[in-house]
Amino acid sequence: AQSVTQLDSQVPVFEEAPVELRCNYSSSVSVYLFWYVQYPNQGLQLLLKYLSGSTLVKGINGFEAEFNKSQTSFHLRKPSVHISDTAEYFCAVSPYRRSTGFQKLVFGTGTRLLVSP
Amino acid sequence: DAGVTQSPTHLIKTRGQQVTLRCSPKSGHDTVSWYQQALGQGPQFIFQYYEEEERQRGNFPDRFSGHQFPNYSSELNVNALLLGDSALYLCASSEGATNEKLFFGSGTQLSVL
Incomplete structure (x- = not known):
């Protein structure tokens, strides 16, 4: 799981100002990693x-993230934020298997x- | 090109009732997934439909069921509604069941009183 x-x-x-949003994950298999943004009264948009x-x-929108396998982290960063960046940000993983490819998303x-x- | 459209946008039901939510995928997409987002939580995977069949399912009871039509649109049905079913229900579509490029709709806000 x-x-x-x-x-x-x-x-x-x-x-x-700069900002960093932290994300750590746990998985026994390889995963894909994602960041989504959700503005008020809207669905999710892939960052x-x-x-x-x-x-x-x-x-x-100027965002970047760094995957760190040893620390199982995928932190999101932006060097200079705007008022319009105000929103909810979700980190998500998906278990990956070569035979089945992408599966479901598991969100923070x-x-x-x-x-x- | 319309994106993922969901209807209705808001819905109020009472405990014990049944509800049907609808989703039209983005043009060219053949796979639909449903997620439940409770207040203050991240979305949780309910199930995925591809080729009119349920391909994957999350940890949701049998009260949650779905259907996919030949035109790839989908319905989510919830029976015997509980207060805890109150949430935003999100539909996501993709081109192929194993494609990680998901496009989300704006959701249906369900309130159970």
Whole structure:
């Protein structure tokens, strides 16, 4: 089974400051890793994903994340946030098997990013 | 090109009733997955439909059932509603059951009183 831990339920930050949202996971098999963003009253939008290759992944809206296998982490970063980045951010994993490919997503509980002027 | 559309957007039911939620996948997508997002929680996988069959299922009781139609649209049915079924129900579609590129709808907010 897989599990995802997002230790910070809420992260307040000032506009133009850098931010890091933490994500740790547990899995007995290889996983794909994802970050999704959810704006109020909307569904989930994919920010970025790690499937294989370079451990530094760049996504939309200036976000990036780094996969660290030894620490089982996939932290999300942005060097300078905007007011419009205020939203809920979810880290997710999916167990991967060569025979079956992508399966379900297992989500963390989310981190609310609050950007103030 | 319409994305994933879900209906209705909001729904209020009472305990013991039955509910049906609907999802139309993004154009070109043939796989639909359903997730339940309780307040303050991350989404939880309910099940996935591909080729009109349930391919995978999460840890949800049999009260949760679904269907996929030949046009790839899908329904989620919940019987004998409990207060704890109150949640945002999200539908996600993809091109192929093993494709990790999921597109999510805006969800149906179900309130059980």
